[in-house]
Amino acid sequence: MNRIDRCFAELAGRKALIPFITAGDPEPGQTVAMMHALVAGGANVIELGVPFSDPMADGPVIQRASERALAHGVGLRDVLAMVAQFRADDDATPVVLMGYLNPVEAMGYAEFAKAARAAGVDGLLTVDCPPEEAEALSLALHAEQLAPIYLIAPTTPAERLSGIARHARGYVYYVSLKGVTGAANLDVTEVARRVAEIRQHIQLPIGVGFGIRDGQTARQVADVSDAVVIGSRLVQAVEAAAPGEAAATLQTLLRDIRAALDA
């Protein structure tokens, strides 16, 4: 059993908390400490953003994080090295890389999958690779026991869900609103309806993200799903944190959300 499946199996009724940060933001030396801080704050899975020069599906907050990381020259191989370093002290918390396809293409699917498994990565979410184009990538990931993680959107028709189910492992990630990352306004009733529909087609835990900003919205979403993904709010806090304070800021912020989820 890989770390993601084990993590969800061991939740015992609790909801998973899945924070996102961009690797290399605000600077590469802090990323591993920030990952440990997220775990200390109550994270169950970490989504680690791989910086990309053209983050088409991200709002300004995560675009800026990507730009800060790229200014330090952080590439996919550097991100893998960070995960390997994290694994030296944490062999349990699943780590999912999230980003765009081209850096993975540039490395080569098979080489990436081998290197990612060796580094201790558990899954990959490529925002711009829908199941229609994912055959070769999925094969390479499955061969190394890496979970392809898929997004499901409010605009995803029910007939696409079975195609996603065929490739997806670990969990699926329901994007709770149309738009880029960091957008506002969450309709919890609509989220509940869609999550129920997704469950009819996909037998994996369902996380919900986009638009979750605090303990209260996290709790509302957790009531109708298996996991809560929180990204832009954390990246914003990293951006605003005093130099050297990013890890501590993340831990405090996440602890409050964890408390709301467990209350």
Next chain:
Amino acid sequence: MHPYDLPDAQGHFGRYGGVYVAETLMSALDELTREYARYKNDPEFLAEYQNELKHYVGRPSPIYHARRLSEACGGAQIYLKREDLNHTGAHKINNAIGQALLAKRMGKKRVIAETGAGQHGVATATVAARYGMECVVYMGAEDVKRQAPNVFRMKLLGATVVPVESGSKTLKDALNEAMRDWVTNVDSTFYILGTAAGPHPYPMLVRDFVSVIGEESKVQMPEMIGRQPDAVVACVGGGSNAIGMFHPYIPVEGVRLIGVEAGGDGLETGRHAAPLSAGRPGVLHGARSYLMQDANGQIIETHSVSAGLDYPGVGPEHSYLKDIGRAEYVAVTDAEALTAFHDLCRYEGIIPALESSHALAYAAKLAPTLGKDQVILVNLSGRGDKDINTVAGLAGITL
């Protein structure tokens, strides 16, 4: 050349093309594919499109024998397909009208576009005014500065121009921002993509709408010279004017297809915008194609005097035509393009767009290697009025 029926149903040209977008856009692209399939052979739709091309754009555009330029180059005869004479001054209007007519049938009241040189932005603003649609154009902040006259034209036409401050502040960043708008407003909005790139079905539908350029040429050349040209030459940024000229000629044996990329300061300097000449395949903006990228798969900033060619990717069909050897791709430098710009002004009384000047520059190199009875047809994709500030600035003149 065997019959050519690409892309396949999934939008692939061989290994290129496809649909590499966020899940949120998948159903919108499926809808667009379905709607286009429904209308592309619909007599009423086609009649309206043809009528607009004739009475609003002013088609067919003429082909002109550039005699003095040919003589100066010393070799082959150079002919120009005059897309610069279209309403709004470039080939972009052919595509913008086609997509706007689709948008109208799909009930979309708001259109968005990305633009580099501003020609596609102007074309989109124009058709939005023509059909009474709301229009938002995304343009890199750097390009907003370089192409001030076109920015003002778009505003006159009632469009909102949004300067994009992210990344390199050029065409690729404008495309990113247009995609973000579309993800957010996908129900109400039609994205009028300006080049034969992006996710399926755009490379196909843009190609189909601009292929009128090559279709007309195939009729006009035999009328003028009794045969088809020996070579057709077009500039390639995203590649829409080139594919519009090339596509009808793909099955015509004996016609060389030559795409001219922006060589910037020279391919050897790395400061250019020539992915087919000096890049390698990857995935950006919804499709697999040749790209300017570094070893980590990050997109490299491009450099060109021409805002419309200043783009790190290229339409997937060009990547395919390169790999199968049906089309040749070369690059000319900023300096060569500027020389060609001035030559056309002085020899023929035509001010070309800086984009089209790249095609002219290569034709000037090719002509002396060919005989006087051979013929090069250059797609003069746009007029240069929008570029006079840039050209004056390079000469140290402030207008």
